[in-house]
Amino acid sequence: MLKKLFSKFKRCSHEFAIDSIKLTGIPLIPPPSKDAGYAEWQKYHEDFYECEGNTKRVSSFCRKCGEEFYADCGIDLPGLIIGESK
Secondary structure, three states: OHHHHHHOOOOOOOEEEHHHOEEOOOOOOOOOOOOOOHHHHHHHHHHHOOOHHHHOOEEEEOOOOOOEEEEOOHHHOOOEEEOOOO
16 A cells, blocks of 8 residues: 555656657747848747747657657757667
């Protein structure tokens, strides 16, 4: 019974296989026209780093728990990246 109780609080130490990291294909926000003003370009640069096309550029499933994670690159996935999937 105690084992069941504590298993709810156990956290997964995530592992990702390098060959399971895939590009999501979410498009980036388009840049403003070349003759746009300073304010439009400033807003573009502020929004670029927070858009889903940048923050969710790659996705991968944890090998242990199966949860899907998104990141801007494979290095930013929250866990250990190992060789190939089994």
